[in-house]
Amino acid sequence: xxxxxAIAVRSEQRISGxxxxxxxxxxNIIGAFFxxxxxxxSFNRSGxxxxxxxxxxxxxxxxxxxxxxxxxxxxxxxxxxPTAAMAGILFLxxxxxxxxxxxxxIWHTSKAETxxxxxTLVGTLFNLEMGIFMGVFLSLVMYxxxxxxxxIIPVVPAAEEGAYHFVRARGRAECPQLRIxxxxxxxxxxxxxxxxxxxxxxxxxxxxxxxxxxxxxxxxYVDVAGAEVLAQEARRRRRLxxxxxxxxxxxxxxxxxxxxxxxxxxxxxxxxxxxxxxxxALYWTLDPDVCRACRVKVFRECHGKLLPDGFRxxxxxxxTDGSEFSHAPTEIxxxxxRKFGVTxxxxxxxxxxxxxxxxxxxxxxxxxxxxxxxxxxxxxIRYGKQPVKEIVAATIAATTNILIIGRRPLRGDxxxxxxxxxARQFLVQAPSxxxxxxxxxxMWTSRIVFATDGSDFSDTVLELATxxxxxxxxxxxxxxxxxxxxxxxxxxxDVGHKAGLMKLEGVSAETLVVDGSPGPAITKAALExxxxxxxxxxxxxxxxxxxxxxxxxxSCAVLVVNAAERGALPAE
Numbered sequence: 001x002x003x004x005x006a007i008a009v010r011s012e013q014r015i016s017g018x019x020x021x022x023x024x025x026x027x028n029i030i031g032a033f034f035x036x037x038x039x040x041x042s043f044n045r046s047g048x049x050x051x052x053x054x055x056x057x058x059x060x061x062x063x064x065x066x067x068x069x070x071x072x073x074x075x076x077x078x079x080x081x082p083t084a085a086m087a088g089i090l091f092l093x094x095x096x097x098x099x100x101x102x103x104x105x106i107w108h109t110s111k112a113e114t115x116x117x118x119x120t121l122v123g124t125l126f127n128l129e130m131g132i133f134m135g136v137f138l139s140l141v142m143y144x145x146x147x148x149x150x151x152i153i154p155v156v157p158a159a160e161e162g163a164y165h166f167v168r169a170r171g172r173a174e175c176p177q178l179r180i181x182x183x184x185x186x187x188x189x190x191x192x193x194x195x196x197x198x199x200x201x202x203x204x205x206x207x208x209x210x211x212x213x214x215x216x217x218x219x220x221y222v223d224v225a226g227a228e229v230l231a232q233e234a235r236r237r238r239r240l241x242x243x244x245x246x247x248x249x250x251x252x253x254x255x256x257x258x259x260x261x262x263x264x265x266x267x268x269x270x271x272x273x274x275x276x277x278x279x280x281a282l283y284w285t286l287d288p289d290v291c292r293a294c295r296v297k298v299f300r301e302c303h304g305k306l307l308p309d310g311f312r313x314x315x316x317x318x319x320t321d322g323s324e325f326s327h328a329p330t331e332i333x334x335x336x337x338r339k340f341g342v343t344x345x346x347x348x349x350x351x352x353x354x355x356x357x358x359x360x361x362x363x364x365x366x367x368x369x370x371x372x373x374x375x376x377x378x379x380x381i382r383y384g385k386q387p388v389k390e391i392v393a394a395t396i397a398a399t400t401n402i403l404i405i406g407r408r409p410l411r412g413d414x415x416x417x418x419x420x421x422x423a424r425q426f427l428v429q430a431p432s433x434x435x436x437x438x439x440x441x442x443m444w445t446s447r448i449v450f451a452t453d454g455s456d457f458s459d460t461v462l463e464l465a466t467x468x469x470x471x472x473x474x475x476x477x478x479x480x481x482x483x484x485x486x487x488x489x490x491x492x493x494d495v496g497h498k499a500g501l502m503k504l505e506g507v508s509a510e511t512l513v514v515d516g517s518p519g520p521a522i523t524k525a526a527l528e529x530x531x532x533x534x535x536x537x538x539x540x541x542x543x544x545x546x547x548x549x550x551x552x553x554x555s556c557a558v559l560v561v562n563a564a565e566r567g568a569l570p571a572e
Contacts, residue, residue: 003041047093150185173296182215187226196229210242217248231265293341311467317345317400322362329406329437347380349387388425400432407438440555444533448476451536454494461537461561475508481521519549539563
């Protein structure tokens with residue numbers, strides 16, 4: 001076979017090992033009945049034949065016939081042929097069969113194969129068969145060594161729109177929670193330990209990466225030992241709070257895992273076929289608290305409006321005039337942005353571009369505080385003679401969720417009982433929710449009061465209140481005011497239901513039902529409870545008397561949740 005392969009390399013022919021062994025075996029079996037010599041391939045005669053231009057097995061038949069003629073007719077003359085001359089011919093033929101090109105290529109390409117080549121060469125000088133066996137044995141050892149360490153490559157989703165494949169990470173940002181790797185090679189008994197160790201090192205190096213997705217298109221084979229390792233790893237990751245998932249597993253591998261019952265241990269929902277939006281499915285299994293503070297945003301879903309827990313991804317904007325009364329809203333805005341883990345947009349409005357330096361000075365204080373707190377700030381300067389209109393346009397352009405504004409001290413006249421003209425304009429015109437922080441307001445740490453009227457819109461307010469309370473780890477009192485057509489039984493049922501929903505999200509929630517007029521009742525309860533944040537809804541495109549009263553009589557921060565159907569002024 002070695003001779004045949006050496007000739008085949010030179011002649012560019014295809015060798016069938018099975019047919020070669022069948023032919024050699026049959027010739028020796030039949031020859032045994034006629035006292036024939038045991039036959040085998042001859043390197044010398046094959047080489048001479050090839051150098052002489054032989055192309056088919058018929059050349060050997062003619063060579064045998066000519067040999068008979070030589071023995072019968074000119075055998076006495078052959079006796080005078082020098083043995084050295086015959087040896088020289090054989091050496092010249094053998095020299096021509098040495099493939100110096102491939103030897104040179106192996107030497108510069110693979111050191112491991114160079115060692116195999118050298119061992120085989122040295123071995124054949126002492127014993128031809130043992131040299132060949134040593135080469136085959138070393139080749140098998142090298143194959144087992146390489147296959148025992150399949151290539152495990154970190155990958156990320158392709159950036160092309162509508163793409164379902166993955167590309168090498170190569171320095172690209174990876175998800176801090178979900179590690180995606182491609183396994184190139186089989187997972188059999190020799191590679192099982194290596195794969196298990198590689199998967200365990202993922203969460204050892206980054207404890208947040210509790211979930212792993214294996215792009216398994218190149219995972220060609222899995223045996224029982226490999227399946228046991230995968231099942232064990234899946235169970236371990238479930239205990240950590242994550243999971244082990246597979247994308248594009250071959251039919252043979254999937255059938256093997258299903259036949260052995262390993263798909264149940266791994267999880268039947270852990271296998272995703274080709275052309276499946278696997279990231280879109282796994283996004284909802286991630287930890288929303290980590291996503292909330294994540295700045296990488298690797299997946300397309302990370303740029304959506306919802307976090308994995310279904311809450312909205314907040315975008316905050318601070319409107320500042322740079323005065324001393326903007327300190328409180330700045331402090332709250334920076335702290336809230338830090339809790340949410342988002343960039344804080346800081347906006348101010350001046351009349352003309354000539355006032356650009358003054359605008360930058362206004363923003364500098366907020367940006368500096370953000371830098372100290374580790375919050376990235378995006379500076380926005382708007383030019384126009386109507387500051388409110390310009391800031392509202394900025395909220396529209398930035399798709400702001402919560403606009404944070406300040407409120408000057410009360411002046412002592414009749415207007416001290418109302419929220420003020422500027423704040424009123426923001427509440428009416430801004431499409432976002434508005435958080436009003438007076439000069440005495442502070443970041444809430446004690447208690448949040450969430451005022452509900454039992455309407456369908458109050459469920460929207462509940463969602464935002466739950467998210468803020470959960471993110472800031474602040475207890476909540478859900479307050480309902482009876483009267484004006486609302487019975488006490490209905491109010492108690494409403495606040496109890498909302499408290500139950502909050503508790504499911506891990507929020508400490510209490511309920512309180514009081515009688516009286518809504519505005520004064522909410523104000524009184526907030527003061528008695530020592531609340532430092534009031535959350536109240538405003539579903540109309542005007543400021544309700546309740547909102548007006550609460551903001552006008554309390555010094556703490558008040559978050560007014562506006563209804564989306566109110567619409568917004570067009571951006572200019």
